[in-house]
Amino acid sequence: MDLILLGLPGAGKGTQAEYIVKEYNVPHISTGDIFRAALKNETPLGLEAKKYMDAGELVPDEVTNNIVKERLQEDDVKDGFLLDGYPRTLNQSEALKNNLQDLGRELDAVIYLNVPKEILIERLAGRYICSNCGATYHKLNNPTQVEGVCDNCGGTEFHQRDDDKPETVEKRIKVNEEQTDKLVEYFNNEGVLVEIEGNRDPKDVFAEVKEILQGKTLN
Ligand code: ADP
Ligand code: AMP
Numbered sequence: 001m002d003l004i005l006l007g008l009p010g011a012g013k014g015t016q017a018e019y020i021v022k023e024y025n026v027p028h029i030s031t032g033d034i035f036r037a038a039l040k041n042e043t044p045l046g047l048e049a050k051k052y053m054d055a056g057e058l059v060p061d062e063v064t065n066n067i068v069k070e071r072l073q074e075d076d077v078k079d080g081f082l083l084d085g086y087p088r089t090l091n092q093s094e095a096l097k098n099n100l101q102d103l104g105r106e107l108d109a110v111i112y113l114n115v116p117k118e119i120l121i122e123r124l125a126g127r128y129i130c131s132n133c134g135a136t137y138h139k140l141n142n143p144t145q146v147e148g149v150c151d152n153c154g155g156t157e158f159h160q161r162d163d164d165k166p167e168t169v170e171k172r173i174k175v176n177e178e179q180t181d182k183l184v185e186y187f188n189n190e191g192v193l194v195e196i197e198g199n200r201d202p203k204d205v206f207a208e209v210k211e212i213l214q215g216k217t218l219n
Contacts, residue, residue: 001026001080001216002105004087006187007113008180009172010120010127011198012205013084014136016113018152019206020082024213027076030084031064033134034071036161053163056171058088058179065095072099089179093186108216110187111209113198117173124169131157142202 001024005013017028035053038046045063052059068086071077087093100106115123126139132155137144145151150158163172187193194212198205 001082001213002100002107003081003213004083004107004110004187005085005113006110006180006183006193007115007198008117008120008176009169010123011113011115012123012202013113015142015202016111016206016209017082017084018135019202020209020213023210024080026080026082028082028084029068029071029077029086031059031068031086031088032084034067035059054168056163056168057175061089061091061095064088065092068092068096069099072103087183088176090182090186093183107190107192109194109212110190110192111212112184112187112193112195113205114195115198117177119199120173121166121169124164124172125166127164128158128160130155131159 003020003026005017005020007013014030017030020026021028035046035049039050039053040046045067048063049059058064064086068083072081083096087096123138123141126141128137128139129135130137130150130153133150133153135150135152136142137158148156148158150156163169184193184195196205196208196212
């Protein structure tokens with residue numbers, strides 16, 4: 001099952017990815033997570049990416065495309081993958097298409113989570129992350145079941161993302177908005193786009209994701 005989760009920042013890609021990974025056991029490839037891990041380890045890639053992430057801009061296509069190309073050659077993706085936050089530009093979409101062609105595989109679905117912009121700002125402002133396992137929560141919409149304890153791993157340390165500050169959030173949404181419309185059109189033309197109303201309870205969104213994925217098995 002080769003899948004893409006498409007949507008603006010805060011649309012719920014990471015949240016749905018957590019559900020999808022648990023249910024279908026498919027590796028989750030988030031370019032944002034890859035950049036944040038590189039930054040944490042202070043690698044040259046991380047330091048390069050930081051400049052763009054702090055400004056709410058996109059990391060250059062060439063850098064991002066190479067990372068995904070390498071990641072898709074790893075052994076654990078041979079039966080499927082879930083891409084989250086990639087592709088984000090038409091250039092990345094074309095690069096992915098060529099990559100998949102070389103690997104002799106095809107996308108099964110591109111799931112577009114559509115959420116109004118005003119809602120996204122509120123979601124990003126309230127987002128917090130488990131510092132141990134990376135699970136995503138929201139202060140109001142999606143808190144931990146026990147206050148201060150991660151549902152997933154029991155961790156008790158949480159943080160907010162640096163780029164979820166209000167100044168950066170607006171910029172990120174704007175930058176991604178321009179690209180996302182083009183990607184929706186691109187994948188529609190490719191015949192793989194499925195749009196989901198993302199402004200609902202995460203469990204209801206996932207129920208629809210499952211309907212879409214019904215009948216699609218691991219490659
Ligand atoms: P993305 O990965 O697309 O940037 P996230 O999955 O991190 O988005 O979600 C952004 C914020 O919105 C998080 O705080 C998350 O808990 C919350 N959230 C995710 N899905 C929903 C939903 N369907 N309804 C309300 N809040 C949501
Ligand atoms: P995300 O975790 O998906 O919200 O991504 C966080 C940041 O990482 C973005 O604001 C970009 O700066 C960078 N990034 C993540 N994915 C991509 C991508 N596919 N192309 C370019 N930049 C990206």
